[in-house]
Structures are given as C-alpha cells and as structure tokens.
Amino acid sequence: MRALLAAAVLVASLVACAEGGEEVATTQAPSTHTVAAMTAPSVTEEMRTIGQDPDDVEGPLDLKQVAARRQGDLLQLEFEMWEPWDEAVLESMSLLAPGANRLTLFYDVDLDGRIDYRGRFIFSEGVLSLVISGRGQAFEPVPVNRLDEHVVSVVHAVDVFFVVLGEEEIESEIDLQVAMRSEFEGVPDRAPDDGWIRVPLA
Numbered sequence: 001m002r003a004l005l006a007a008a009v010l011v012a013s014l015v016a017c018a019e020g021g022e023e024v025a026t027t028q029a030p031s032t033h034t035v036a037a038m039t040a041p042s043v044t045e046e047m048r049t050i051g052q053d054p055d056d057v058e059g060p061l062d063l064k065q066v067a068a069r070r071q072g073d074l075l076q077l078e079f080e081m082w083e084p085w086d087e088a089v090l091e092s093m094s095l096l097a098p099g100a101n102r103l104t105l106f107y108d109v110d111l112d113g114r115i116d117y118r119g120r121f122i123f124s125e126g127v128l129s130l131v132i133s134g135r136g137q138a139f140e141p142v143p144v145n146r147l148d149e150h151v152v153s154v155v156h157a158v159d160v161f162f163v164v165l166g167e168e169e170i171e172s173e174i175d176l177q178v179a180m181r182s183e184f185e186g187v188p189d190r191a192p193d194d195g196w197i198r199v200p201l202a
Helices: none
Strands: 014-018 023-026 031-033 049-052 064-069 074-081 100-110 117-124 126-132 137-139 151-157 175-186 188-190 195-199
Touching: 023 188, 049 195, 064 188, 064 195, 074 175, 100 126, 117 175, 126 151
Parallel strands: 031 137
Antiparallel strands: 014 023, 049 064, 064 074, 074 151, 100 117, 100 175, 117 126, 126 137, 175 188, 175 195
C-alpha cells in the first residue's frame, strides 16, 4: 500500500525537538504532504518489538512501554504510561508547535542511530494528533486512538519516509527504528532508556 502524497499549505516554521530535549528552530519552510492514517485493533499482545521503561519519574507522562509492528508500508505503534493520563496534558494552541509538556516519537529510517523524523503528539482543539516532520518535510496530522486511560495507538503509512524531497525513492524494504521521549514539567523520560526499538519489516 502506498501513501498518497498531496500538496498542502507550506508551514512557515516548525520547532524541532532534539533527542536531548534541546529546541532547534527550522527556518526553511518544509514541504507538506499527507501521511495516510489507518485504523486497526489493539495488537500489543502480538507485537514482539517492545521498548520498556521503569516507573522512574513523577507525573502522568512516565513511559512504561512502546510497542511497534510494521507490515509493509504500515507502521502500528502503541504506547503505555505507568499512570492514567489525560490528553489535555499535551495541550497546545496550535499543531505547529508542542505545548509546555511534550511527547515525541523518534524515527530512524536508515538505521544509522540518528533521528530522521519526529512525530509530536499534540492536543489541540479537543483532538489528539501525531504531527510528523523531518528531512525538510512536514506531514498532515494523523489521528490518534485512545484505547484506555493508559494506552494510545496510532497507525500510519511510512513509505513517504523513503521519498527524498518528493523526487525519488530510496530503498524502503528495510527495517526501521523508533524511540519515544516525554517531558512533563521539565522532567524527561524515554522508552527505551537507551538506544532504539528495532522494527522489522514484515
């Protein structure tokens, strides 16, 4: 299945969150495309690729585990917090930038250990969305599914990650890696604590 690339409104500026939490301003307007969102039942019990994190920080964004599965061009992710949490903790005035508390998904699509794309979970206008950007591209928000008071699920296409500036495709039939970082009232947490979650292509 291939995602449809569609021209959309150019974003004047996006704030990139580096893995260490440092903010980096992007001055060049990225191209904006659509990442096809999908719905699927909860499959955490079937996901063999899981990154876990201990109950080690205070607050509602203490990550417990992140589970991932890739089937062709679709990536399904579920993550769980140790404590019940409300989407409003990630509230922002706009989808263009996260609020004071942050939840960020990192993607490494070429297995070099570096962040290629970032997906920010942002609660705006009563909706929780995943907003992905990186490599000079920005994608339209992907809706997020709340499974219970601890667990969230999202499914989206990843083939667009392997298109270089909308001109040519690079090899997409490979594994990729993900990791997640949260920040609540200035205190960070990460799952896994170190390294990446390898997501095999199936």
